[in-house]
Amino acid sequence: MLFERARRVFPGGVNSPARALKHLPTPLVAKGASGPYLYTDRGRLVDYCLAFGAVILGHAHPRVKKAVEEQLERGWIYALLTEQEVEFAERIKRHMPSLEKMRIVNTGTEATMNAIRLARGFTKRDVLIKFDGNFHGSHDYVLVKAGSGAATWGVPTSAGIPQDVVKLTVVVPYNDTDAFTKAVREVGDRLAAVIVEPVAGNYGLIIPDLEFLKALREETERVGALLIFDEVITGFRLGLSGAQGRFGIRPDLTTLGKVIGGGFPIGIFGGRADVMDLVAPSGPVYNAGTYNAHPVSVAAGLAVLAELETGEPYRMADEAAQRLAKAVEDAAGRTGFDVVVKQIASMFQFYFKKGDVKTPQDVRESDERLYLKLHEIALRHGVYLAPSQYEVNFTSAAHTREVVEQTTAALEEAFKELKREVGR
Ligand SMILES: Cc1ncc(COP(=O)(O)O)c(C=O)c1O
Incomplete structure (x- = not known):
């Protein structure tokens, strides 16, 4: 198995700790990426990690690809x-x-x-x-x-x-x-x-x-x-x-x-x-x-x-994050979980807790176990959320309304499953 081989050559089997995903038995293995999607050993996933925020236009954006190809031609x-x-x-x-x-x-x-x-x-x-x-x-x-x-x-x-x-x-x-x-x-x-x-x-x-x-x-x-x-x-x-x-x-x-x-x-x-x-x-x-x-x-x-500079990517990415923040709030509300959602521009994160999140201490007081459980369930529904309570979700210009709606439906299911799993 690839992870076994990886463990023999890399400490912890990875080249950066955040890729190890402590709540999963094996890390995700990437095979490709395009637009809002990652192609992995777990199938196609809507990506809300986006290389920890490095990608804002979506994966393999044609304009970036073209610019890089043109540069390669010049050395x-x-x-x-x-x-x-x-x-x-x-x-x-x-x-x-x-x-x-x-x-x-x-x-x-x-x-x-x-x-x-x-x-x-x-x-x-x-x-x-x-x-x-x-x-x-x-x-x-x-x-x-x-x-x-x-x-x-x-x-x-x-x-x-x-x-x-x-x-x-x-x-x-x-x-x-x-x-x-x-x-x-x-x-x-x-x-x-x-x-x-x-x-x-x-x-x-x-x-x-x-x-x-x-x-x-x-x-x-x-x-x-x-x-x-x-x-x-x-x-x-x-x-x-x-x-x-x-x-x-x-x-x-x-x-x-x-x-x-x-x-x-x-x-x-x-x-x-x-x-x-x-x-x-x-x-x-x-x-x-x-x-x-x-x-x-x-x-x-x-x-x-x-x-x-056209402004359009920000409009798309920010709207996606707003909608998803609302989707998490709604899904949590319907299933009876206390969740605090924070969002700004194309970044959002949620915490299983009451009250608010304004300090690191507030984050520490949230239920990390529930977050990781939900993360794992969402993965099974084709959604790759920020892989730790201490990371943040990102959206990109490629997260269209349709993609966001699919994610919303997946999160709805994920919260229901979470409720069944933790017996609430
Ligand atoms: C705010 C901040 N500063 C610095 C860094 C380090 O950047 P790099 O991973 O490119 O070394 C990161 C990486 O996550 C970051 O989030």
């Missing part, structure tokens, strides 16, 4: 400056003016690692504030109380990170303005930067209060630290201007990834020109990469951008 790696990457950056800057200058790397992990190094280089300070349950990739500075796969697998603070590094990362409860201002007071003039997911998409979905985001901006400014918005998920998903445009807050530095690579590896860190000018070769903060601004990723990114 696919030069490790030199190209006109396309300049245009790409100019277009990004037009939509997100806070990125006065940027560096294009390969992953979100690299983007946040470099943004943090840069903030430390600029401020000549060491301490970083991050938030409980936020996930910024898998490097040492941020693997402290992290969300996503780290939370799912119960290793929010990774082994192997030196205590001296952990000590420099102060963790504060997400969406708790008082705790944050208190922490800033305590850290004082040692604070280099605050890094935050402006909408948290790695601990389920947590939509923060505007007051919290404003406090981040005001307090960092007051103490001379930099504010880093990690928009690896929200960038170009919550609209062309990301979370920063939506909430009207201008961070000093921003990290991007996922959507803007059209499903190819990408990461970007950028922001204030006076800060970015410290990056090598114009300054002393080092970043380099053989694959930086990879021509294929840039070509895919430009194609995605061209589609997104």
